[in-house]
Amino acid sequence: MKLQFGKFGGQFVPPQVVTALNELEVAFEDAKNDSSFLEEFRYYLKDYVGRPSPLYYAEQLTKKLGGAKIYLKREDLNHTGAHKINNTIGQILLARRMGKKRIIAETGAGQHGVASATAAAMFGMECEVFQGELDTQRQRLNVFRMEMLGAKVTPVTQGTKTLADAVDYAINEWVKRVDDTFYLLGSAVGPHPYPSIVKYFQKIIGEEAKVQIMEKEQRMPDYVIACVGGGSNAIGLFTDFIKEKEVKMIGVEAAGKGLNTKDHAATMTLGREGVIHGMNTKAIFDEDGNVSPVYSISAGLDYPGVGPEHAHLQDIKRVKYESCTDQEAVDAFLELSRVEGIIPAIESSHAIAHVMKLAPTLDKDKIIIVNLSGRGDKDVEAIEAFLNEKQMH
Numbered sequence: 001m002k003l004q005f006g007k008f009g010g011q012f013v014p015p016q017v018v019t020a021l022n023e024l025e026v027a028f029e030d031a032k033n034d035s036s037f038l039e040e041f042r043y044y045l046k047d048y049v050g051r052p053s054p055l056y057y058a059e060q061l062t063k064k065l066g067g068a069k070i071y072l073k074r075e076d077l078n079h080t081g082a083h084k085i086n087n088t089i090g091q092i093l094l095a096r097r098m099g100k101k102r103i104i105a106e107t108g109a110g111q112h113g114v115a116s117a118t119a120a121a122m123f124g125m126e127c128e129v130f131q132g133e134l135d136t137q138r139q140r141l142n143v144f145r146m147e148m149l150g151a152k153v154t155p156v157t158q159g160t161k162t163l164a165d166a167v168d169y170a171i172n173e174w175v176k177r178v179d180d181t182f183y184l185l186g187s188a189v190g191p192h193p194y195p196s197i198v199k200y201f202q203k204i205i206g207e208e209a210k211v212q213i214m215e216k217e218q219r220m221p222d223y224v225i226a227c228v229g230g231g232s233n234a235i236g237l238f239t240d241f242i243k244e245k246e247v248k249m250i251g252v253e254a255a256g257k258g259l260n261t262k263d264h265a266a267t268m269t270l271g272r273e274g275v276i277h278g279m280n281t282k283a284i285f286d287e288d289g290n291v292s293p294v295y296s297i298s299a300g301l302d303y304p305g306v307g308p309e310h311a312h313l314q315d316i317k318r319v320k321y322e323s324c325t326d327q328e329a330v331d332a333f334l335e336l337s338r339v340e341g342i343i344p345a346i347e348s349s350h351a352i353a354h355v356m357k358l359a360p361t362l363d364k365d366k367i368i369i370v371n372l373s374g375r376g377d378k379d380v381e382a383i384e385a386f387l388n389e390k391q392m393h
């Protein structure tokens with residue numbers, strides 16, 4: 001089998017799915033070479049999403065930490081509050097180009113479901129979102145949001161009733177109705193060509209950041225840093241910097257309650273090579289080779305696998321992968337809120353937490369760009385619950 005990223009990637013799926021993936025790949029290659037498609041994508045990014053997102057010099061945080069200069073790439077200011085909309089707009093344009101009338105998507109906490117429902121509403125397409133039953137109960141507000149946007153939310157009752165099961169379910173549903181249905185995948189994961197498609201639609205983040213840092217500092221940054229769930233915001237930021245050899249890159253995953261507990265989602269730090277969701281990558285497996293349940297306070301980082309390109313970038317040592325605990329992320333969440341007046345998503349707070357460790361160890365002339373992948377309004381209740389829990393112990 002052809003692998004796209006060193007020994008990672010591939011299409012570990014039944015033959016019917018391979019046929020559908022091949023059709024998708026042909027359409028994607030064709031779209032990439034069509035200037036009218038790219039023009040339309042850029043149009044919606046600008047006038048609907050609100051790009052380019054600012055590269056903001058976090059002067060107060062920089063001063064407080066007393067080391068490297070910190071810049072925030074403000075994906076939190078996008079329509080719907082995160083980077084995910086870049087990908088959903090791109091894929092829905094692809095769906096329309098392929099003549100599909102119906103969108104299906106998987107979702108964990110509901111962020112990708114909301115972004116998919118948003119794009120589907122705007123393009124007048126039918127949308128069905130599969131969400132683990134447990135997640136539909138934990139994330140009632142996002143279920144309601146998707147429904148307001150005209151989507152149908154279908155609870156998935158198999159397995160652990162969470163994201164990993166919703167992905168399996170969505171792939172099955174896709175094969176049943178592949179002639180009129182497009183599967184809109186939410187992160188840089190899954191069988192080829194999805195990781196490459198998602199990267200293509202997210203790499204705008206790094207392309208903009210590069211132009212913006214050249215304008216502000218007339219040089220490349222020393223570090224670019226992003227949180228890693230499936231890895232879409234990270235690969236989006238990293239891609240245009242990979243060829244700049246002097247730029248160091250760090251992905252930050254969720255250490256949950258600690259790397260020495262079972263409650264973490266530190267795929268790259270503690271996982272091993274194996275197949276999950278149609279790709280060969282790194283993931284957390286138990287002794288029997290089954291995918292293990294993972295945990296993080298952050299729903300967006302609570303995924304047992306990771307995009308295959310990240311597994312490769314770790315292997316070739318181009319990107320370093322670190323982790324932060326729930327506690328460190330919550331501390332960073334509160335710090336950025338208080339010091340800069342910006343409430344970050346709890347996912348993004350993991351990247352900020354790492355910056356808070358790193359910046360003070362660097363000279364003042366060093367530059368860090370960190371991706372603020374989303375805003376934290378959605379997390380306020382979870383943070384409150386975390387703080388109350390702490391107080392009780």
Ligand SMILES: *Cc1c(COP(=O)(O)O)cnc(C)c1O
Nearest residue numbers: 229230231232233300347373374
């Ligand atoms: C979904 C999400 C993530 C994690 O997904 P990636 O594909 O790893 O980027 C990170 N940040 C925010 C704000 C999210 O909504």
